[in-house]
Amino acid sequence: MQKYLQVLLGFMLCYTGILHLTKRREEFQAQVPYWLGIDADLVVVASGAIEILLGIALVTLWRIRKQVGVVTALFFVVVFPGNIWQYIDGIDAFGLNSDRDRALRLLFQPILILWALFATQTIGKKS
Numbered sequence: 001m002q003k004y005l006q007v008l009l010g011f012m013l014c015y016t017g018i019l020h021l022t023k024r025r026e027e028f029q030a031q032v033p034y035w036l037g038i039d040a041d042l043v044v045v046a047s048g049a050i051e052i053l054l055g056i057a058l059v060t061l062w063r064i065r066k067q068v069g070v071v072t073a074l075f076f077v078v079v080f081p082g083n084i085w086q087y088i089d090g091i092d093a094f095g096l097n098s099d100r101d102r103a104l105r106l107l108f109q110p111i112l113i114l115w116a117l118f119a120t121q122t123i124g125k126k127s
Helices: 002-021 025-030 042-061 062-089 099-119
Strands: none
Touching: 002 025, 002 042, 002 062, 002 099, 025 042, 042 062, 062 099
């Protein structure tokens, strides 16, 4: 089960990374906090590339899967302020057009962190 979840997360990250670089690029830019002081497009392109690389690593680097899981979890931690910013600033993006929807989305970030760690056997039962 964990290996399946690892591969699924890998494909999801590749897909999301591609969206960063293509049709959802502007929506991702809206999540970059202005106080970061870095060009929003640069952040979106870089994070998209990182997502693609992490996705590929999750699908292919089985010998170091725990390390890949930790790096993936850390990535989810690093991008979490963008999600918080979207909620605080009331930014409509990705169909999240209410404070309630944006708040619910915040709950999924810890799930992604745990998913990355569990799927790569960093925490939890080993399958």
